[in-house]
Amino acid sequence: xxxxxxxxEAALVPLSGKRERTKASxxxxxxxxxxxxxxxxxxxxxxxxxxxxxxxxxxxxxxNYFSSKEEVFRALLDDTALQVRPRLREARLDxxxxxAFIRGTFETFYxxxxxxxxxxAMLRRNTGTxxxxxxxxxxxxxxxxxxxDIKDGMARGLIPNVDPDYLTSAFVxxxxxxxxxxxxxxxxxxxxxxxxxxxxMLGGISALPRLEGxxxxxxx
Amino acid sequence: xxxxxxxxEAALVPLSGKRERTKASxxxxxxxxxxxxxxxxxxxxxxxxxxxxxxxxxxxxxxNYFSSKEEVFRALLDDTALQVRPRLREARLDxxxxxAFIRGTFETFYxxxxxxxxxxAMLRRNTGTxxxxxxxxxxxxxxxxxxxDIKDGMARGLIPNVDPDYLTSAFVxxxxxxxxxxxxxxxxxxxxxxxxxxxxMLGGISALPRLEGxxxxxxx
Amino acid sequence: xxxxxxxxEAALVPLSGKRERTKASxxxxxxxxxxxxxxxxxxxxxxxxxxxxxxxxxxxxxxNYFSSKEEVFRALLDDTALQVRPRLREARLDxxxxxAFIRGTFETFYxxxxxxxxxxAMLRRNTGTxxxxxxxxxxxxxxxxxxxDIKDGMARGLIPNVDPDYLTSAFVxxxxxxxxxxxxxxxxxxxxxxxxxxxxMLGGISALPRLEGxxxxxxx
Amino acid sequence: xxxxxxxxEAALVPLSGKRERTKASxxxxxxxxxxxxxxxxxxxxxxxxxxxxxxxxxxxxxxNYFSSKEEVFRALLDDTALQVRPRLREARLDxxxxxAFIRGTFETFYxxxxxxxxxxAMLRRNTGTxxxxxxxxxxxxxxxxxxxDIKDGMARGLIPNVDPDYLTSAFVxxxxxxxxxxxxxxxxxxxxxxxxxxxxMLGGISALPRLEGxxxxxxx
DNA sequence: AATGAATGAGCGTTCATTCAT
DNA sequence: AATGAATGAACGCTCATTCAT
Numbered sequence: 001x002x003x004x005x006x007x008x009e010a011a012l013v014p015l016s017g018k019r020e021r022t023k024a025s026x027x028x029x030x031x032x033x034x035x036x037x038x039x040x041x042x043x044x045x046x047x048x049x050x051x052x053x054x055x056x057x058x059x060x061x062x063x064n065y066f067s068s069k070e071e072v073f074r075a076l077l078d079d080t081a082l083q084v085r086p087r088l089r090e091a092r093l094d095x096x097x098x099x100a101f102i103r104g105t106f107e108t109f110y111x112x113x114x115x116x117x118x119x120x121a122m123l124r125r126n127t128g129t130x131x132x133x134x135x136x137x138x139x140x141x142x143x144x145x146x147x148x149d150i151k152d153g154m155a156r157g158l159i160p161n162v163d164p165d166y167l168t169s170a171f172v173x174x175x176x177x178x179x180x181x182x183x184x185x186x187x188x189x190x191x192x193x194x195x196x197x198x199x200x201m202l203g204g205i206s207a208l209p210r211l212e213g214x215x216x217x218x219x220x
Numbered sequence: 221x222x223x224x225x226x227x228x229e230a231a232l233v234p235l236s237g238k239r240e241r242t243k244a245s246x247x248x249x250x251x252x253x254x255x256x257x258x259x260x261x262x263x264x265x266x267x268x269x270x271x272x273x274x275x276x277x278x279x280x281x282x283x284n285y286f287s288s289k290e291e292v293f294r295a296l297l298d299d300t301a302l303q304v305r306p307r308l309r310e311a312r313l314d315x316x317x318x319x320a321f322i323r324g325t326f327e328t329f330y331x332x333x334x335x336x337x338x339x340x341a342m343l344r345r346n347t348g349t350x351x352x353x354x355x356x357x358x359x360x361x362x363x364x365x366x367x368x369d370i371k372d373g374m375a376r377g378l379i380p381n382v383d384p385d386y387l388t389s390a391f392v393x394x395x396x397x398x399x400x401x402x403x404x405x406x407x408x409x410x411x412x413x414x415x416x417x418x419x420x421m422l423g424g425i426s427a428l429p430r431l432e433g434x435x436x437x438x439x440x
Numbered sequence: 441x442x443x444x445x446x447x448x449e450a451a452l453v454p455l456s457g458k459r460e461r462t463k464a465s466x467x468x469x470x471x472x473x474x475x476x477x478x479x480x481x482x483x484x485x486x487x488x489x490x491x492x493x494x495x496x497x498x499x500x501x502x503x504n505y506f507s508s509k510e511e512v513f514r515a516l517l518d519d520t521a522l523q524v525r526p527r528l529r530e531a532r533l534d535x536x537x538x539x540a541f542i543r544g545t546f547e548t549f550y551x552x553x554x555x556x557x558x559x560x561a562m563l564r565r566n567t568g569t570x571x572x573x574x575x576x577x578x579x580x581x582x583x584x585x586x587x588x589d590i591k592d593g594m595a596r597g598l599i600p601n602v603d604p605d606y607l608t609s610a611f612v613x614x615x616x617x618x619x620x621x622x623x624x625x626x627x628x629x630x631x632x633x634x635x636x637x638x639x640x641m642l643g644g645i646s647a648l649p650r651l652e653g654x655x656x657x658x659x660x
Numbered sequence: 661x662x663x664x665x666x667x668x669e670a671a672l673v674p675l676s677g678k679r680e681r682t683k684a685s686x687x688x689x690x691x692x693x694x695x696x697x698x699x700x701x702x703x704x705x706x707x708x709x710x711x712x713x714x715x716x717x718x719x720x721x722x723x724n725y726f727s728s729k730e731e732v733f734r735a736l737l738d739d740t741a742l743q744v745r746p747r748l749r750e751a752r753l754d755x756x757x758x759x760a761f762i763r764g765t766f767e768t769f770y771x772x773x774x775x776x777x778x779x780x781a782m783l784r785r786n787t788g789t790x791x792x793x794x795x796x797x798x799x800x801x802x803x804x805x806x807x808x809d810i811k812d813g814m815a816r817g818l819i820p821n822v823d824p825d826y827l828t829s830a831f832v833x834x835x836x837x838x839x840x841x842x843x844x845x846x847x848x849x850x851x852x853x854x855x856x857x858x859x860x861m862l863g864g865i866s867a868l869p870r871l872e873g874x875x876x877x878x879x880x
Numbered sequence: 881a882a883t884g885a886a887t888g889a890g891c892g893t894t895c896a897t898t899c900a901t
Numbered sequence: 902a903a904t905g906a907a908t909g910a911a912c913g914c915t916c917a918t919t920c921a922t
Contacts, residue, residue: 044264048917058883063918127347166416169401173393181389196386200424207423208416239901268892278908283893484704488896498904503897567787606856609841613833621829636826636868643867644860679922683885708913718887723914
């Protein structure tokens with residue numbers, strides 16, 4: 001046992017190099033295969049075997065990286081959030097006014113959709129599964145920040161004082177459904193879709209009746 | 221001969237009595253249990269045994285009524301469509317103008333949501349499963365009719381000439397997401413949600429840039 | 441209840457006529473369907489549902505006539521024996537000498553095979569099932585009588601004194617296998633097959649070495 | 661480097677050691693259990709669970725070795741054929757004349773029966789199942805070769821010119837039925853049974869009427 | 881760390897049989 | 902006597918997960 005370890009170490013050079021790189025690439029291979037399998041079969045119908053079949057690893061190896069099918073699914077969501085949220089945050093910080101804020105959010109989101117259709121397909125296929133939207137830190141978390149920003153904007157008078165929860169929901173709904181439609185076009189047109197969605201939402205907001213007094217806190 | 225006929229009738233009529241009543245109530249019991257199980261676990265994770273466990277029937281009995289898990293799922297969707305679509309159609313026919321048309325659609329939809337939360341929960345939990353939205357006659361089919369009506373309205377100048385596909389998608393997105401939010405409120409307020417969604421969409425549409433010439437046919 | 445019974449009775453004429461005739465014809469319908477199903481699917485793969493599907497009766501009715509799948513199978517065997525054994529016995533009684541005895545047995549058997557191919561097909565398909573040959577009063581029982589007759593003949597010097605058990609087995613083997621082959625010919629030729637089998641057996645017997653002393657009783 | 665190679669070899673060779681030995685023994689355990697279960701219950705009534713219950717393996721493990729009940733059954737037949745056919749072929753090749761040919765075939769067959777009663781019991785119990793005799797490479801295939809040899813012998817004048825199909829069938833019938841009887845004796849006497857069967861067939865053949873002209877081709 | 885065979889609970893489904901009508 | 906829905910044990914098979922190598 002000892003001898004073998006020594007031999008391996010001798011052969012494997014800067015150990016905390018190659019080994020870790022292999023680990024990282026195995027993990028990524030599993031994630032990539034899982035993304036595709038979940039998109040094609042849906043979370044429920046996908047099996048761990050389906051996933052590892054998409055890699056060159058053995059079935060047992062899966063459990064060196066993820067402890068269950070659910071965990072790899074959540075990791076996929078988290079990785080996605082890691083990609084999207086900083087972009088959305090940056091887009092908002094760059095915005096000089098409300099219109100730029102809205103348009104920037106849509107454009108950033110739609111650019112992402114086009115750049116990573118595989119993940120998006122997986123996401124839509126599995127909406128609802130594991131209560132995706134509620135339980136995990138994920139893509140829509142960016143929209144949760146949006147909600148906070150909207151409330152802030154209202155408090156400071158920059159945004160008309162309308163029902164913030166309904167407004168955020170409307171944003172999310174428009175973002176996803178128009179985004180879906182855009183991806184079906186050839187070629188997809190993120191700028192055009194963002195222009196459409198922004199104009200719709202900005203026009204809509206200005207037409208909404210203002211709330212009086214403080215915004216209601218009806219939800220826990 | 222006469223006597224016999226009478227006897228036969230006496231024997232047959234009760235058939236559309238107890239036996240058939242039992243059958244109908246068993247079928248309904250399975251549908252109800254399935255709705256709840258699909259809502260709680262999702263279609264993929266739900267098993268036929270989970271469903272019949274929610275009734276007082278034996279496992280084999282399930283297959284006297286439905287030939288598979290998928291069939292009971294589709295029956296649920298079909299039953300729902302049977303409830304919703306006529307209401308939506310009627311609401312549109314009653315509408316005197318575009319504003320009434322939009323508001324009526326939202327109100328009808330939100331009234332339905334409140335009246336059948338169980339089905340709606342099941343539906344949202346399983347969006348994407350079995351390509352629900354595409355393959356089956358279902359709730360959103362009402363929105364497909366909406367799209368046709370919107371295109372008609374544009375052709376006849378009643379509705380501003382904007383991208384009809386994006387517009388329909390935006391409608392659907394707003395309808396579902398704001399509807400979700402509404403259902404979390406206590407008490408749910410379908411009128412208020414419909415007012416919000418209608419105002420948003422009507423205001424948004426009037427702010428959208430008009431298309432020039434004929435509407436593009438960018439989707440196959 | 442009473443009234444109904446009266447009405448039924450009034451309609452059903454000479455009750456211990458039609459009713460019993462119906463019973464007999466139902467029983468026969470089940471037997472016919474069973475014969476075909478067992479021949480096509482084999483006993484193991486055949487289900488009671490398959491059988492009643494071949495009649496116009498309901499599934500529960502099956503159990504008014506037979507208490508299990510196995511019972512209907514045995515009844516089929518017994519019915520067959522009832523057909524075949526008297527014919528074989530008669531053929532043997534008519535025989536003036538050993539040659540006529542052998543030839544008559546084969547001819548009778550092969551005539552039966554041609555006249556009731558359905559039953560024979562069922563039989564061959566299910567040889568071994570339920571230990572057909574051993575456990576039931578059946579077609580081969582005729583050959584058991586053959587064995588007794590052979591032993592008698594030996595005792596009386598009419599048949600060469602050879603191993604009677606082996607000889608009977610050889611008879612059975614030749615009878616069935618040559619019979620099978622005959623049924624595959626178009627047209628089947630029971631006389632020719634009987635001539636072949638008889639000549640073979642008679643010639644063979646005369647060539648067998650005689651046993652000395654009493655025939656061994658090696659089997660319990 | 662050298663060290664590593666040694667280590668690797670040390671790690672790999674045992675692979676065609678313990679692991680593979682376990683696999684082979686598991687496969688054999690399943691085959692043995694299947695043989696017994698098929699013999700006792702018949703193919704139709706036997707379940708995969710019955711088979712694995714006869715081993716110390718878990719139910720799922722069955723499917724690592726065979727993909728269905730039918731496959732394990734066919735494997736049993738194939739394994740048997742692999743045992744029997746070469747012996748029969750060799751016996752025929754060793755034969756100097758027709759008599760030796762016939763006697764050698766019977767002796768070889770009966771020796772096999774005694775040496776592998778378990779398989780033979782399984783075989784007889786399931787004759788007809790899955791059309792055993794027709795569809796698979798199996799025990800009787802040896803007798804098919806016999807038929808070819810018989811036809812050759814006739815063409816070359818070594819064997820009297822009789823109906824070759826009936827003759828082959830008669831052979832098969834005698835071989836199996838007399839074989840069955842022999843196995844019931846204590847002790848079984850393959851030599852005696854072969855002597856009996858050979859004498860019977862040889863004597864019978866010489867008594868058969870010769871065909872005139874070319875042998876009829878009555879079967880497709 | 882990687883492998884892949886073993887595990888056994890659980891799945892969808894079938895079916896002989898029962899029983900209320 | 903006839904019906905056919907209900908029953909629930911059992912089936913063939915899959916799968917997430919474990920573990921000896």
